[in-house]
Amino acid sequence: MKDDSKDDNENTTVETVGNETEDKNKEENDTNSNTNDDTNNEASEQDIKTDTTIIERDPSIVYMTKDISPEALIRIYEALGREASGKVAVKVHMGEPGGNNYLKPELVKDLVLTVNGTFVDSNTAYGGLRASTAAHMQAAKDHGFTEYAPVDILDAEGAISLPIENGKHLTEDLVGSHYEDYDFYIILSHFKGHAMGGFGGAIKNMSIGFATPKGKNLIHTAGARETNSWLSGGYIQNEFLESMAEAAKAIVDDAGENIIYISIMNNLSVDCDCDNSPAAPEMADIGILASLDPVALDKACVDQVYAAPEEESASLRTRIESRNGTHTLDYAQEIGVGTMSYELVNIDE
Numbered sequence: 001m002k003d004d005s006k007d008d009n010e011n012t013t014v015e016t017v018g019n020e021t022e023d024k025n026k027e028e029n030d031t032n033s034n035t036n037d038d039t040n041n042e043a044s045e046q047d048i049k050t051d052t053t054i055i056e057r058d059p060s061i062v063y064m065t066k067d068i069s070p071e072a073l074i075r076i077y078e079a080l081g082r083e084a085s086g087k088v089a090v091k092v093h094m095g096e097p098g099g100n101n102y103l104k105p106e107l108v109k110d111l112v113l114t115v116n117g118t119f120v121d122s123n124t125a126y127g128g129l130r131a132s133t134a135a136h137m138q139a140a141k142d143h144g145f146t147e148y149a150p151v152d153i154l155d156a157e158g159a160i161s162l163p164i165e166n167g168k169h170l171t172e173d174l175v176g177s178h179y180e181d182y183d184f185y186i187i188l189s190h191f192k193g194h195a196m197g198g199f200g201g202a203i204k205n206m207s208i209g210f211a212t213p214k215g216k217n218l219i220h221t222a223g224a225r226e227t228n229s230w231l232s233g234g235y236i237q238n239e240f241l242e243s244m245a246e247a248a249k250a251i252v253d254d255a256g257e258n259i260i261y262i263s264i265m266n267n268l269s270v271d272c273d274c275d276n277s278p279a280a281p282e283m284a285d286i287g288i289l290a291s292l293d294p295v296a297l298d299k300a301c302v303d304q305v306y307a308a309p310e311e312e313s314a315s316l317r318t319r320i321e322s323r324n325g326t327h328t329l330d331y332a333q334e335i336g337v338g339t340m341s342y343e344l345v346n347i348d349e
Helices: 020-032 035-052 070-079 105-114 133-142 177-181 202-207 213-220 237-255 294-307 310-322 327-334
Strands: 060-065 088-091 118-121 151-153 159-163 172-176 184-190 192-194 198-200 259-265 287-291 342-346
Touching (some): 060 070, 060 294, 070 105, 070 259, 088 105, 118 133, 159 177, 159 237, 172 177, 172 237, 184 202, 184 237, 192 310, 198 202, 198 294, 198 310, 202 237, 202 327, 213 237, 237 259, 237 327, 259 294, 287 294, 294 310, 294 327, 294 342
Parallel strands (some): 060 342, 088 118, 118 151, 184 259
Antiparallel strands (some): 159 172, 192 198, 259 287
């Protein structure tokens, strides 16, 4: 950020309070975890138990509306009570060419215009048609984003390093150098499935999403390699999930109170918007959720999936469980990114 004098982030302590799906899926998630990580997982679970006997915090507030519209997006932003001021970056996935599930600019443009924001993203590490700044800008133009607001590819001119305090895998998060040009960040995420993470929400959007290609490779390989060898399976699942949480912590710690999180639960494919040929959604759209706590927000979105009719949500549930996806939230809570305990407030009532 341009302003170095940030307030301490309010989500720096941890409380474990049972939520609806947390206990229900604990055994399934442990079973589905990568066997190479058993020792690390046991240590992490012990750390959680130790930490939560010492430090507690109140549940975070998560706001929700079933109305998926530009007007509802403005209302839920206002409900958060934290005004986006200064130069505002709106972190959004502008969609891999070929896919069509990404958040459409017609849905999000009113919010971006309200805060006088800039759409931002970083180049990919896997190749595709957003791997260079020129190609990424073309995709943003083709998908309609440049029609409504400026678009900034954050790593167009290199990288900067954000420190990660007490990381188990990473010591720094490499993000695009333009990141520090902004005063405030809106993490505007499309919640959906993800081929590696199980699901993609706020934590994935600001960890992998802000990272440069080299930074993305370090996250995928838990700090082991700067190349994309992980594309051929060169990674350990739980270490990847934990590294996403660590990279997200770098953003949370740096931004302080100059950040908010909004997730839109529509076009709920099992595949990410990085996929140029994603599976068709099998679930009905759910709504828009928002919070000042990214862990609570992601947990609430996962809970909404499990609250949906099982015949609709079966594929997405399987995707989350088969990748041990909720381990990201367990570890994010453990290291102080936020809490999985939340109170859901329906702004439609």
